[in-house]
Amino acid sequence: MASSKAQAGQTLWAKMPKANAELFALTYGSLVTELVRDYEDPIEVNAQLERIGHSIGVRCVDELLSKADSSNLGSAVTQCGNLRDTAEVVSKVGFRMFLGIQAEVGGYSQDQRSFSIYLQENPLSTFVELPTIGDEQSSSSPSGGLDDLRKLKYSNLYCGVIRGALEMVNLKVECTIVRDTLKGDELNEIRVELKEVLSDGAGDDYKEE
Amino acid sequence: MSRSSTNILDRPLGRPGGRAEGSVVSLSAFAYIYSELVQYHQQRAASISELERRLESAGYVVGLKVLEMIAYRAKETKRETRLMSILHFVSSSVWKSLFGKAADSLERSIDHADEYMIIDYEPIASTFVSVPPDLGQLSADAYVSGIVAGVLDGAGFSARVTAHSVQVEEGEYTKQGGNSIPGIPPRKDKAVFLVKFSPEVLSRDAALER
Numbered sequence: 572m573a574s575s576k577a578q579a580g581q582t583l584w585a586k587m588p589k590a591n592a593e594l595f596a597l598t599y600g601s602l603v604t605e606l607v608r609d610y611e612d613p614i615e616v617n618a619q620l621e622r623i624g625h626s627i628g629v630r631c632v633d634e635l636l637s638k639a640d641s642s643n644l645g646s647a648v649t650q651c652g653n654l655r656d657t658a659e660v661v662s663k664v665g666f667r668m669f670l671g672i673q674a675e676v677g678g679y680s681q682d683q684r685s686f687s688i689y690l691q692e693n694p695l696s697t698f699v700e701l702p703t704i705g706d707e708q709s710s711s712s713p714s715g716g717l718d719d720l721r722k723l724k725y726s727n728l729y730c731g732v733i734r735g736a737l738e739m740v741n742l743k744v745e746c747t748i749v750r751d752t753l754k755g756d757e758l759n760e761i762r763v764e765l766k767e768v769l770s771d772g773a774g775d776d777y778k779e780e
Numbered sequence: 781m782s783r784s785s786t787n788i789l790d791r792p793l794g795r796p797g798g799r800a801e802g803s804v805v806s807l808s809a810f811a812y813i814y815s816e817l818v819q820y821h822q823q824r825a826a827s828i829s830e831l832e833r834r835l836e837s838a839g840y841v842v843g844l845k846v847l848e849m850i851a852y853r854a855k856e857t858k859r860e861t862r863l864m865s866i867l868h869f870v871s872s873s874v875w876k877s878l879f880g881k882a883a884d885s886l887e888r889s890i891d892h893a894d895e896y897m898i899i900d901y902e903p904i905a906s907t908f909v910s911v912p913p914d915l916g917q918l919s920a921d922a923y924v925s926g927i928v929a930g931v932l933d934g935a936g937f938s939a940r941v942t943a944h945s946v947q948v949e950e951g952e953y954t955k956q957g958g959n960s961i962p963g964i965p966p967r968k969d970k971a972v973f974l975v976k977f978s979p980e981v982l983s984r985d986a987a988l989e990r
Contacts, residue, residue: 584806587807591805598842602817634808669806671805671806
């Protein structure tokens with residue numbers, strides 16, 4: 572079952588027109604740089620990155636579903652029976668088809684309402700280095716500014732993308748980046764938690780933005 | 781996979797990030813990010829020219845880095861000092877490493893000796909962009925013109941680079957099977973990157989001529 576999704580992801584990825592990953596990374600970098608310059612507060616930058624991701628997510632889910640459909644990959648991709656299926660599609664098909672990377676899924680909670688996506692490589696963070704962690708004291712200095720940047724969740728875009736994409740299929744989720752290679756962890760981990768399964772036509776309650 | 785423990789400066793630059801698969805992402809992924817970049821700047825820009833200027837400056841910093849990256853990766857350690865060679869460098873090396881193909885042509889302006897044009901019939905940045913009528917003259921490739929300006933400036937050739945969308949004349953450019961990206965129709969506009977060098981760059985080049 573799981574391997575069929577990986578297969579589907581590979582098929583879709585092979586068909587996608589490609590772009591240079593460095594141009595992609597540098598373009599994302601210039602967006603983040605601009606946000607950091609405009610908002611200054613890293614917490615606010617994280618929120619903005621999430622918002623931007625959300626706007627990408629609501630659109631890229633359409634691309635995924637329609638391309639899976641037109642490639643005759645069938646219901647394995649387009650119809651999910653439970654959150655496990657959804658998690659597999661997000662990681663094995665979604666990440667694969669758009670970014671060409673291997674994403675693993677695991678860490679299901681007891682109640683099956685949350686899971687983690689593990690990324691060994693992160694195309695967003697090529698060439699990126701964040702200020703190092705270590706001197707916690709200096710972060711309390713009133714100046715804040717640059718050394719506050721270690722609160723920045725550089726790849727927070729992913730959280731928004733996943734939230735936006737799943738929202739379009741009536742799953743209200745919350746995502747957080749719990750591990751980040753930029754912060755010295757050995758891999759990237761995105762925690763996804765299901766909050767609510769929306770009923771059809773519940774589109775209105777996402778007007779908060 | 782000891783990437784996390786290695787300092788970024790210790791990682792090889794040859795294979796970006798150690799990624800196995802030729803370091804590509806989907807064009808869609810790039811288009812989504814680029815679209816958000818444009819939208820973000822659009823919200824903050826009061827006019828078309830300001831939006832273009834903002835995109836250019838976003839590209840400028842990218843250009844500086846791209847120049848460095850390509851220069852480090854090149855086997856021979858040489859630096860372009862002549863005007864024509866830097867233009868060839870931009871339209872071939874830079875284009876190939878960023879867009880996977882060389883620019884379609886490099887032309888010298890007939891009217892102005894300090895102006896050159898780099899032409900791309902399928903500019904990647906505006907692949908999925910349709911400019912609404914109220915934004916008229918906006919060229920979505922302004923970001924790329926910023927990259928070009930960054931590369932040139934980083935190499936010591938300060939220049940003003942602007943992007944223009946120009947309608948492709950019939951029969952001017954034909955490619956079998958329409959667009960090289962399957963599924964989208966052939967492009968109606970080409971991107972012309974107008975490079976206008978500063979006077980001191982021209983006089984230096986003239987001095988080298990002797």
